[in-house]
Amino acid sequence: MPDTNVAPLPDGLVAVVKKDCPTCVLVAPVLAAIAESVGVTVITQDDPDFPQSADWVRHDADLALSWHNQIETVPTLLRVNNGSEADRIVGWSQKAWEEFTGLSGLGTDLPEFRPGCGSLSVDPNLSDELAVRFSGSTLKSRRIELASLEDDIEAMFERGFSDGMPVVPPTEARVLRMLEGTSRSPSDTVAVVPPDLVECTVEKVAINAVMAGCKPEYLPVVLSAIEAACTDEFNMHGLLATTMPVGPILIVNGPIRHEINMNSGLNLLGQGNRANNTIGRALQLVIRNVGGGKPGGVDRATQGSPSKIGLCFAEDEEGSAFDTFAESRGYDRDASVVTLFPGEGPRLMFDQKSRSPESLTKHFAEMLRVNVSPRMVMQMETVIVMSPEHMARYRDAGWDRARFLAELEALLMVDGDDIIAGADGIEEGMPAFLAGHQLPKFPPGGIHVVHGGSHAGLFSTAIAGWVSGTTGSVTITKEITR
Amino acid sequence: MTVVLDPTSELRPETRERVARPESLNGLTVGLLDISKPRGDIFLDRVEEKLTGLGANVKRFKKPTFTKPAPVDLRHEIAVSCDAVIEALAD
Numbered sequence: 147m148p149d150t151n152v153a154p155l156p157d158g159l160v161a162v163v164k165k166d167c168p169t170c171v172l173v174a175p176v177l178a179a180i181a182e183s184v185g186v187t188v189i190t191q192d193d194p195d196f197p198q199s200a201d202w203v204r205h206d207a208d209l210a211l212s213w214h215n216q217i218e219t220v221p222t223l224l225r226v227n228n229g230s231e232a233d234r235i236v237g238w239s240q241k242a243w244e245e246f247t248g249l250s251g252l253g254t255d256l257p258e259f260r261p262g263c264g265s266l267s268v269d270p271n272l273s274d275e276l277a278v279r280f281s282g283s284t285l286k287s288r289r290i291e292l293a294s295l296e297d298d299i300e301a302m303f304e305r306g307f308s309d310g311m312p313v314v315p316p317t318e319a320r321v322l323r324m325l326e327g328t329s330r331s332p333s334d335t336v337a338v339v340p341p342d343l344v345e346c347t348v349e350k351v352a353i354n355a356v357m358a359g360c361k362p363e364y365l366p367v368v369l370s371a372i373e374a375a376c377t378d379e380f381n382m383h384g385l386l387a388t389t390m391p392v393g394p395i396l397i398v399n400g401p402i403r404h405e406i407n408m409n410s411g412l413n414l415l416g417q418g419n420r421a422n423n424t425i426g427r428a429l430q431l432v433i434r435n436v437g438g439g440k441p442g443g444v445d446r447a448t449q450g451s452p453s454k455i456g457l458c459f460a461e462d463e464e465g466s467a468f469d470t471f472a473e474s475r476g477y478d479r480d481a482s483v484v485t486l487f488p489g490e491g492p493r494l495m496f497d498q499k500s501r502s503p504e505s506l507t508k509h510f511a512e513m514l515r516v517n518v519s520p521r522m523v524m525q526m527e528t529v530i531v532m533s534p535e536h537m538a539r540y541r542d543a544g545w546d547r548a549r550f551l552a553e554l555e556a557l558l559m560v561d562g563d564d565i566i567a568g569a570d571g572i573e574e575g576m577p578a579f580l581a582g583h584q585l586p587k588f589p590p591g592g593i594h595v596v597h598g599g600s601h602a603g604l605f606s607t608a609i610a611g612w613v614s615g616t617t618g619s620v621t622i623t624k625e626i627t628r
Numbered sequence: 629m630t631v632v633l634d635p636t637s638e639l640r641p642e643t644r645e646r647v648a649r650p651e652s653l654n655g656l657t658v659g660l661l662d663i664s665k666p667r668g669d670i671f672l673d674r675v676e677e678k679l680t681g682l683g684a685n686v687k688r689f690k691k692p693t694f695t696k697p698a699p700v701d702l703r704h705e706i707a708v709s710c711d712a713v714i715e716a717l718a719d
Contacts, residue, residue, distance in 0.1 A: 288634040293704030298630050307635050315632045344637040353635045435635040 152214045154229035159186040159247060162212055162222045165196035167263035169238050170221050174198075176243065176253040183249060191220065191266040212267035213276050219262040223247075237262035274319035281322060285332060285349055302357070307435055309427065309455060313357035324352040327362030328369060329628055336369055337376035339437035340383035341444040346372065346436045351428070354435055358428035358456070363406050364421055367484055368428045370626045371396055374486045375429060379620040385488050385612060386439045391451035392612040395489045395529070396426050396458035397596055399472035400482030402626055408460035412600035415459055415492050415531065415607060426456030451491040453609075459598060465534055466597035467541035474547060474595070475623040482626040487529050487594065488612040488619035490518075497536070498604040503543040506536060507550065510606070511557035515587055517610040521565040521575045523585045527592035527621060529609040533599035536606050551593055558587040589614055594621065629700065650712060654683035659710035661698065662690040675714065 161177055163170040174197035180186045181202050190196045191212055194205035206212050215224075219236040223246055226232065235242050238260040244252050267276060292301045298315040302308050314320065325332055325348070332349035339346045348369065355368050375382045375394050385392055398408055409419035417423060433439045441447065447454065463470040463479065472483045495513045500506035510530070517528050540550055562583040567575035576585070592614060599605070612618055650656055658679050660672045676686045689706055691698045698706075706713055 285633060288638050289631050290634055291700045292630040292632065293700045294629050295701060295704055295708075298632075301630075302632075315630060316635060317630065317632055321633050339637075342637060342639065344639070346637075349633075350635065350637075353633045357635055431635070436637050438637060438639070 152210050155211070155215065155224065155226045155231065156187045157226050157228065159184065160189060160224045160226055161186055162189045162191065162206070162215075162217045162220055162224070162265065163196065164191040164220050164263070164266055165193040167220050169260045169262050170196075172256060172260060173221055173238050173243075173253065176256070179252065180247055180249065184247065208279075209267045209272070209276060210280065212265055213280050217265040218268050220265050221262055222265070274323065277322045278318045285318060285321060286347070287321075287349060287353060306440075307357065307431075309430060309434060311455075313431070314359055316353040316356040320356045321349070321352050324356050324360065324362050324365055325349070327365035328352075330369070337372050339372070339376055339432060340439065341386060342436075342438035344436050344438070346376075346432060350436050351432055354431040355424075355428040357435075358431050359420065359424040360428050361406070361420070364425050364428070366626050366628050367396075367398060367402065367406070367421075367425050368432075370484050370624045371425065371429045371486060372432055374484065374622045374624040375433070377622060380486055380488070380622045381619045382433065382437075383439075383444070385619050386433060386437075386445050388612065389446050389448045390490075390612055391447055391449050391454070392488055392490055393451065393454035393457065394426075394429060395453055395487045395609060396429070396456075397471060397485040397487065397529070397594075398425075398458065398460040398483075399463065399470055399477070399485070400626070401480060402482035403460040403463075410460040410462040410598045414462075414598045415457070422458050422460070423456070426458035428456070430454065430456045453489055453491050457489075457491070459531075459596075461596045462534070462598045465537070467537050467545070468547040468550070468595060468597065471594065471596045472623065477623060477625065483623050484626055485594075485621065485623040487527070487609065487621050488614070489529060489609040490611075492531070492607045492609050495530075495606045495608050496604075497606075500539065503539045503545050503550075504553075506539050507553050508557055511554055514554075514558060514593075514608055515560065517587070517608060519574065520560075521569075521572070523560050523565065523576065523587050524589050525613055525615075525618075527588055527594065527611040527614045529594045529596060529607075529611070531596050531598050531607040531609065533603055533606050534597070534601050535604045537597055547595060550595065554593060555586065555588075559584045560587055561585075652683075653679065653712065655685075656711035657685045657687055657709065659687050659689055659706045659713040661706065661713060661715045662688065663694045663698075663715065664691050665694045 177188055177197055188203045189206045189211055190203055191206050222234055222236045224231050224234045235246050240253055240258045244250055299312050302313045330348045334348045335345050336348055336351055337346055351369055355365055374380055406421045408421045439445050461471050470479055477483045497506055497509045500509055518526055562580040562585050565575050566578050566581050567573055569575055662668050662672055679686050
């Protein structure tokens with residue numbers, strides 16, 4: 147955001163240079179020639195007397211002019227009319243400089259072309275500091291000063307900002323860098339975050355994304371995930387408050403998976419990949435810090451689970467025999483989307499011997515029947531993360547998603563007599579009126595299949611859900627906007 | 629000094645809650661913060677005598693100037709080295 151106090155550029159020709167650039171040194175005589183004929187204002191970034199001591203040379207000591215005018219290369223030659231830039235060229239090109247200035251015979255003794263150098267205002271050692279100096283004031287959050295004897299990381303723990311693991315201290319420079327990951331304004335409201343129902347801005351999300359360890363390019367995923375989590379349908383408040391061990395699980399589809407190097411292969415549900423491990427965490431930190439949702443407060447999980455720390459992964463779309471998970475949710479393959487599923491931690495589904503799709507599907511059905519409890523039916527959805535070696539059974543047999551789900555659902559009909567309360571001497575169970583009925587284990591559309599994992603291993607994963615539908619949480623997919 | 633941005637809703641004050649008031653000062657370290665107003669030190673000398681008589685250990689601190697808040701480093705030093713603090717204003 148431009149600082150309105152910065153002086154406008156002088157009208158006419160303006161050149162931005164630094165002495166520590168061979169191309170600028172090369173064109174110094176040309177600038178003097180232009181100064182003598184049509185006039186030029188030279189803005190020097192380092193040496194105040196470069197290219198010479200003259201009234202047409204101005205020192206940009208604090209680099210404010212360079213920063214506010216987005217100078218990336220020196221030399222940059224600008225034409226300014228009534229205080230605003232009309233045109234610019236960068237580097238040295240004999241022909242281009244003649245055309246730009248309307249002067250002939252400029253630097254005819256020089257090489258025809260030389261690229262410029264990096265502007266001091268984009269020097270990696272300075273750019274963070276300059277961003278804070280010139281645009282930090284646009285950030286609205288309260289500043290917290292840490293004592294110089296205080297350890298930054300420890301200070302974050304002591305103030306209650308951490309989920310139990312170290313967080314990156316959200317300095318202004320880091321937050322400004324994070325905000326470069328989105329085109330949205332820092333002051334935009336993203337969502338009203340439960341449980342305290344606080345209006346959360348892009349800036350607050352960026353702060354927590356820094357703390358989680360995200361890179362700026364992950365921010366759009368985090369923003370969309372927060373928007374999805376804070377809808378009435380997803381019911382983040384209920385998911386947080388429940389005594390069950392559940393949290394929002396993030397599944398990412400579309401081109402952004404590759405752009406931010408997400409893991410959809412080996413160990414996709416585990417450690418090791420920065421995007422997978424920080425995006426879900428950023429969402430949880432927003433719930434904790436902005437929403438005020440902490441264990442022992444509104445979060446009443448009896449035992450909790452790793453899905454409450456932040457579980458996020460991507461689908462291996464390219465290796466799947468099925469349509470993509472996003473397509474099954476009604477989105478195109480070329481859309482980047484994030485799906486939030488209210489779920490527990492992942493559980494192994496083991497099958498090393500099935501060689502036919504029929505056998506594997508039957509075994510999957512057996513293993514899925516125990517989700518939450520074998521006596522719990524129709525109330526909770528599930529995610530199946532199917533490994534490439536299991537997916538191969540369906541590819542070889544020509545099954546698509548619809549065929550797989552139809553076969554699986556048929557195998558997941560449960561005899562009500564076996565699961566009503568009191569059956570087989572077990573007091574837990576479904577109400578007695580369901581005796582004599584065949585009951586589906588999962589509600590309609592409640593089996594979500596995502597493909598992922600390494601190419602070795604006949605193991606898939608079940609993620610059991612929390613109460614689905616209007617009395618619990620509805621699985622939500624949201625397009626990611628940059 | 630590191631400055632971080634508050635990641636919270638800012639519905640609560642930035643400063644942390646006070647610790648509970650101690651039952652007794654016996655054996656505790658009490659900090660006396662002189663805010664640098666003239667003759668504050670005379671008052672605090674007497675307070676130190678009284679506190680020492682109660683079994684407290686006394687540490688003395690002084691702000692560079694009474695016109696400005698105590699520097700964050702001084703506040704941190706007091707916080708980590710004392711169990712209780714008395715701040716004196718004299719005029």
